[in-house]
Amino acid sequence: MAERSAPAEGLVVASYGRHCVVETPDGQRRICHPRGKKSQCVVGDRVLWQAPPPGQGDEGTIEKVQPRRNLFYRQDEIRTKSFAANLDQVLILIAAEPVFSESQLARALIAAEAERITPLIALNKSDLVEPFARAWERLLPYRHMAGSEGPDSRHYGVLPLSLAQSGEVDRAALMRHLRGKTTLVLGPSGSGKSTLINLLVPSAAAQTGEISQALNSGKHTTTSTTWYWVEDGEAGARHTALIDSPGFQEFGLRHLAPTDLARCMPDIGAHASECKFYNCTHLHEPGCAVRPLVESGDGAGSISANRYKIYSELFAELSEAPRY
Ligand SMILES: Nc1nc2c(ncn2[C@@H]2O[C@H](COP(=O)(O)OP(=O)(O)OP(=O)(O)O)[C@@H](O)[C@H]2O)c(=O)[nH]1
Numbered sequence: 584m585a586e587r588s589a590p591a592e593g594l595v596v597a598s599y600g601r602h603c604v605v606e607t608p609d610g611q612r613r614i615c616h617p618r619g620k621k622s623q624c625v626v627g628d629r630v631l632w633q634a635p636p637p638g639q640g641d642e643g644t645i646e647k648v649q650p651r652r653n654l655f656y657r658q659d660e661i662r663t664k665s666f667a668a669n670l671d672q673v674l675i676l677i678a679a680e681p682v683f684s685e686s687q688l689a690r691a692l693i694a695a696e697a698e699r700i701t702p703l704i705a706l707n708k709s710d711l712v713e714p715f716a717r718a719w720e721r722l723l724p725y726r727h728m729a730g731s732e733g734p735d736s737r738h739y740g741v742l743p744l745s746l747a748q749s750g751e752v753d754r755a756a757l758m759r760h761l762r763g764k765t766t767l768v769l770g771p772s773g774s775g776k777s778t779l780i781n782l783l784v785p786s787a788a789a790q791t792g793e794i795s796q797a798l799n800s801g802k803h804t805t806t807s808t809t810w811y812w813v814e815d816g817e818a819g820a821r822h823t824a825l826i827d828s829p830g831f832q833e834f835g836l837r838h839l840a841p842t843d844l845a846r847c848m849p850d851i852g853a854h855a856s857e858c859k860f861y862n863c864t865h866l867h868e869p870g871c872a873v874r875p876l877v878e879s880g881d882g883a884g885s886i887s888a889n890r891y892k893i894y895s896e897l898f899a900e901l902s903e904a905p906r907y
Pocket residue numbers: 707708709710711744745746747748770771772773774775776777778779
């Protein structure tokens with residue numbers, strides 16, 4: 584039997600459930616299969632993979648998945664879906680139109696916070712003046728949420744964009760946040776996700792082409808999550824990456840306990856340590872420091888009524904016993 588070569592390092596750039604595409608440090612891409620359950624991988628994984636012995640095709644095997652810094656995923660009652668691993672940021676792209684769901688936005692933010700991944704929010708289509716003004720207003724609690732670095736710091740970056748109109752300006756603004764990082768891009772359909780990817784990655788089609796080629800054109804199904812290198816002049820190639828992933832809808836958080844929520848909703852969590860009971864749920868307890876801060880009809884209070892409503896609904900949802 585022919586000698587096998589030593590396992591080599593690689594980066595998972597596309598994932599199809601049972602198999603994936605691995606990129607080598609010199610930019611070659613090839614299809615690989617996990618050796619067993621333990622070597623199941625997702626986009627963003629650093630792996631050790633092995634080429635097949637000569638004469639046995641060109642599909643490799645994943646020998647080992649290196650320990651992950653984080654894993655971004657969602658979980659509903661039946662399924663866990665992993666988006667990607669080893670992320671620096673999640674960019675949540677919403678738009679003036681179609682009108683975005685605040686609950687969906689809050690869920691994606693919570694999932695990121697739970698894995699300690701920095702979320703960044705972008706609101707596209709600022710050229711649609713009135714719908715944009717309404718959407719920007721709805722983002723007020725997110726734009727104003729206090730950060731931990733001094734009294735004027737903000738917890739979330741919120742970028743206004745007009746991707747189809749002011750591409751170059753937006754590209755510069757986005758790159759200030761993305762440069763040198765690996766960012767997962769999420770957004771509901773119609774928000775401009777393809778427009779954003781094409782703006783930042785003019786070679787996106789070519790890069791997906793290389794993946795299809797590695798997949799023997801059509802032998803395997805089309806991709807669900809894809810890694811793109813962002814060409815960035817001075818900084819050079821393979822430095823900044825975007826990961827495009829579908830599946831913003833139905834953002835299940837069943838992997839979290841209801842008591843994790845306050846920590847992942849910083850406007851609510853900020854006051855939790857002042858509650859009378861250390862395990863206060865902020866729903867009904869006497870001496871709760873959170874509830875008096877929720878906006879009432881008179882405009883007083885510093886926690887938005889919508890945010891508190893989302894918190895209580897999620898608390899109830901995550902408290903239900905699993906139904907399977
Ligand atoms: N008015 C306006 N329209 C935009 C802007 N950016 C994107 N669009 C339009 O919005 C529509 C959706 O953009 P896409 O980039 O295809 O959005 P997507 O999020 O990839 O949508 P799916 O393909 O459905 O997932 C297209 O008709 C774009 O031309 C913008 O800044 N302003």
